[in-house]
Amino acid sequence: MPLLHHMQVSGNSYKVRLCARQVGFECALKDYPHDSGLTRTPEFLAKNPNGRVPLLEFEDGGCLAESDAILWYLAEETPLVPALAWDRAKCLEWMFFEQYSHEPYVAVTRNIMTYLPKEERAKRAHALPDLIARGNAALGVMETHLAKNEWFAGVRYSIADIALYAYTHVANEGGYDLTKHPAVSRWLKRVAEQPGHIPITESW
Amino acid sequence: MPLLHHMQVSGNSYKVRLCARQVGFECALKDYPHDSGLTRTPEFLAKNPNGRVPLLEFEDGGCLAESDAILWYLAEETPLVPALAWDRAKCLEWMFFEQYSHEPYVAVTRNIMTYLPKEERAKRAHALPDLIARGNAALGVMETHLAKNEWFAGVRYSIADIALYAYTHVANEGGYDLTKHPAVSRWLKRVAEQPGHIPITESW
Numbered sequence: 215m216p217l218l219h220h221m222q223v224s225g226n227s228y229k230v231r232l233c234a235r236q237v238g239f240e241c242a243l244k245d246y247p248h249d250s251g252l253t254r255t256p257e258f259l260a261k262n263p264n265g266r267v268p269l270l271e272f273e274d275g276g277c278l279a280e281s282d283a284i285l286w287y288l289a290e291e292t293p294l295v296p297a298l299a300w301d302r303a304k305c306l307e308w309m310f311f312e313q314y315s316h317e318p319y320v321a322v323t324r325n326i327m328t329y330l331p332k333e334e335r336a337k338r339a340h341a342l343p344d345l346i347a348r349g350n351a352a353l354g355v356m357e358t359h360l361a362k363n364e365w366f367a368g369v370r371y372s373i374a375d376i377a378l379y380a381y382t383h384v385a386n387e388g389g390y391d392l393t394k395h396p397a398v399s400r401w402l403k404r405v406a407e408q409p410g411h412i413p414i415t416e417s418w
Numbered sequence: 419m420p421l422l423h424h425m426q427v428s429g430n431s432y433k434v435r436l437c438a439r440q441v442g443f444e445c446a447l448k449d450y451p452h453d454s455g456l457t458r459t460p461e462f463l464a465k466n467p468n469g470r471v472p473l474l475e476f477e478d479g480g481c482l483a484e485s486d487a488i489l490w491y492l493a494e495e496t497p498l499v500p501a502l503a504w505d506r507a508k509c510l511e512w513m514f515f516e517q518y519s520h521e522p523y524v525a526v527t528r529n530i531m532t533y534l535p536k537e538e539r540a541k542r543a544h545a546l547p548d549l550i551a552r553g554n555a556a557l558g559v560m561e562t563h564l565a566k567n568e569w570f571a572g573v574r575y576s577i578a579d580i581a582l583y584a585y586t587h588v589a590n591e592g593g594y595d596l597t598k599h600p601a602v603s604r605w606l607k608r609v610a611e612q613p614g615h616i617p618i619t620e621s622w
Binding site: 278279282287290300306310315355 | 467468482483484485487488491494503504506507508510511513514515517518519521522558559562563
């Protein structure tokens with residue numbers, strides 16, 4: 215059975231658990247505690263030289279990194295990847311937006327505010343105003359889209375929604391006020407109502 | 419004819435020009451001078467609320483942002499996107515790696531060192547050591563892969579190579595020493611020898 219190397223509280227890891235559940239992909243889980251350093255061991259770096267989870271390891275030794283690439287692999291040929299070429303491109307557009315313009319701000323703010331020890335948090339405090347401004351800008355881009363569209367790519371729920379849901383639904387842990395983004399808030403509710411949805415805390 | 423909103427010196431824009439040329443996709447070009455602020459006008463934000471180029475605009479008004487999503491759209495169903503599902507996933511893995519672990523360091527260092535006015539550069543100088551360390555780490559991950567593989571995804575040149583080539587081949591403008599990464603240097607040469615290759619400076 216494939217093994218998903220993951221971190222329970224990480225949105226990037228949660229994306230993969232959620233998608234796996236919704237497409238019926240079975241795998242075992244190996245949890246890496248937050249800030250344990252266990253993704254930087256020689257043994258782990260041999261599997262992913264970039265030293266990050268999630269990492270999906272297959273029985274033949276093949277390893278796939280990058281949460282959104284794993285989503286694509288699990289969901290290609292399922293309804294979670296749009297059938298039309300244009301919608302597939304828009305799906306990837308939002309996934310790259312998520313990794314470049316959303317995660318580095320919304321997720322990093324959450325990490326600093328909720329998961330770093332107090333002393334480390336104090337050292338990063340100077341970075342917070344800029345991170346929060348950029349995180350709110352990303353939420354604003356989502357709000358603009360969702361004010362006119364139900365989903366991010368095409369006419370149905372896709373892996374673009376999974377990718378953006380992962381850190382958006384816990385953005386409050388980074389101090390973001392989602393009530394300022396009503397279309398985003400309604401979309402979060404729609405995502406959570408999809409068949410097979412599991413919460414980030416689900417231990418599998 | 420589609421219109422590519424782009425910035426000549428930007429690696430993200432260059433990716434799209436290079437791929438378009440190699441797959442035979444014809445489009446007009448509109449150049450946005452560096453730091454002109456022209457991607458933040460209301461007119462541009464109506465096309466891309468995230469305020470960035472490259473942006474590919476079609477005659478029906480449809481707009482596609484995010485360089486790597488545009489690559490996928492242009493190259494899907496061509497030999498530049500691998501035919502095997504596993505290779506497609508690895509192709510996306512490297513493209514997400516590029517946007518998350520490479521571009522924010524290698525490209526940003528280049529921007530600070532080569533394109534910012536002297537006064538702005540001085541303000542960002544404190545950030546350079548960390549950016550350079552992370553950029554070198556990304557080049558190291560590429561070196562590890564290329565020491566054993568000719569290309570990034572599957573057995574031939576793909577959009578993953580285009581995505582990573584764009585900022586790697588000008589990394590020296592950010593102060594990176596590519597002679598420390600011999601497998602990367604050999605791969606850069608292979609990419610530049612592909613049919614239809616154009617340099618970043620080509621004005622089209």
